[in-house]
Amino acid sequence: MEGAPEEFGSAYRLLGGVVVPRPIAWVGSYDAEGRANLAPYSFFNVVSPDPPVVYFAPGGTGEHRKDSANNAIESETFTVHVVTRDFAEAMNATSATLAPGEDEFEHAHLERVDATRVDAPRIADVPVVLECELYDTQEIGRQTLVFGEVVHAHVDDDLLTDGKPDVRKLDAVGRLAGSYYSTTEDRFRLERPD
Template sequence: MELDPDSVDSMYRTLSTAVVPRPIAWVSSTDGETDNLAPYSFFNVVGIDPPVVMFAPASMKDTPRNAVETEEFVVNVVTPDLAESMNASSATLPSDASEFDHAGVERAPSVVVDAPRVGASPISFECVLYDTVEVGTSTMVLGEVVYAHVDDELLTDGKLDVEKFDALGRLAGSQYTYTRDRFGLERPD
């Protein structure tokens, strides 16, 4: 098969199927009246000094618009026990309806930003807007992490332990995966 990059639907399907698993940013935001919550699988870490994460929505719906307008948001990590709630929060709702309420997700207060975080998420990153980058029809939203919440039970000697943490990853379509099946490789000198 050969694909023409101008075939947006075919290219999206091929990219989102080949680039897997993708971590999921469950982004919470607020406009001051309504708290929004939505999952984004075009998400990653882009820098460490300063610590910056990004998510890239295909359109400027409520959550990314709030992140840009208020210059604050929270990235909550999705674990298998949160999968159903995360999926429910992806429903298309009116702007004045909260996905937290629709999906039955408990809010927890943030420390630095006004946007609430997902109370049940074992890892949450409070972010302030670092920048936005227009990439075709998408907008990459970059956030500087200004505070992190990590459940103590995921730590070993004060550090996040990948063996104690199982994140959910996005594959293609309605397919997801776990991070339970692991192996190690020593980096050569």
């Protein structure tokens, strides 16, 4: 089949179904009242190694922007957790639609600690966490891209070989399409909660 993106259901379905696997940014942030927020986004990647910049695109602009984007823009800081297979179910739980102010860390039974260099929360046991300062934002269509400069990183010693990250030791989870995910070894399925 050939055609315009909408002929495949929608541009989102086409791109989300063929640009796979996508890494997942599990973003931690505080709102203006100091309430923690934690949410996963699979429109995420590295932008530059110098300066070290990553981005996530949580969707929505203006008054429809997601909490993670609003918090990162207001506080100018956020954390990005690399999702591993051990944390896949908890990550999925944090994608649930919760009442305003309800804490995703508590909802998913995750231990929350403060980041080291930025004013943002992080999960205590996740093996890779990037602490970011807001670098820039950009609106494209109905998406707000949030760029963060990595100013501090937490990498579990078990993931290192000769002091450098070893991809063979990181069981990172990627997003496929619909309810499908993958690791560096296999595919699996998780249903998103309501």
